[in-house]
Amino acid sequence: MSRGVNSDDPQGEAYLVVVAQQVWDGSRGPGDFMEVxxxxxxxxxxxxxxxxxxxxxxxxxxWMVVFSTLERLAAHSGECAYFATTGADLLELVPPGVGVMVDPDDEHRFPVLSRMAPPEVVARAWAQAGGRRADTA
Structure with a gap:
């Protein structure tokens, strides 16, 4: 599957967004998002x-904010200088103790906590977030 635009989505949504939405609705796990x-x-x-x-x-x-599309970056920051990189390369630039929030202004916003806390803390945070999402659904 393409890592950019999801050809199965009629709106041409970024595949990263589609996977984030699937994690939040419970049809995929957080590890799937991290892989994409x-x-x-x-x-x-x-x-x-x-x-x-x-x-x-x-x-x-x-936190550092990043965006799945240039349009989302522009909606958040206006016209600005920007850089583009893969998620994996970005995480190498992020200092320890800093989380990355993908698309912070959208319903599918997604926290990447891998540089912020040890794996067991991240797992606990995901379990709590999943419980809160289920309570509001």
Whole structure:
């Protein structure tokens, strides 16, 4: 399957978005998202000089935002300089202790916690998030 646009989706939605939606509706697991994220192209605002733009949200942690499409980046940040890379390459740039939020303005927003906490903490956070989503459905 293509790692860019999902040809099975009539709106031509990014495959990364489709998988995020499937994880949130319970038909796929978070590991499926991470597998697709690793090979997907993601977009982030580029600063001068080049750096990873991180927001500190206090008790909610430190986060970098990335987007599945240039259109989503533009809707969030307006016209801006940007860079594009694969999810896997992006994670090598993100400092330890920083989470990555994919498409933060959308219902399918997806946290990538792999640089933020040890695997057992990430698993516990996913279990809690799944319970909260089920309660609101």
């Amino acid at each position: 994220f690793a090979g997907a192209t993601v977009y982030a605002e580029r600063t001068q000089p080049p750096a990873v733009l991180v927001t500190d949200l206090g008790e909610r942690g430190r």
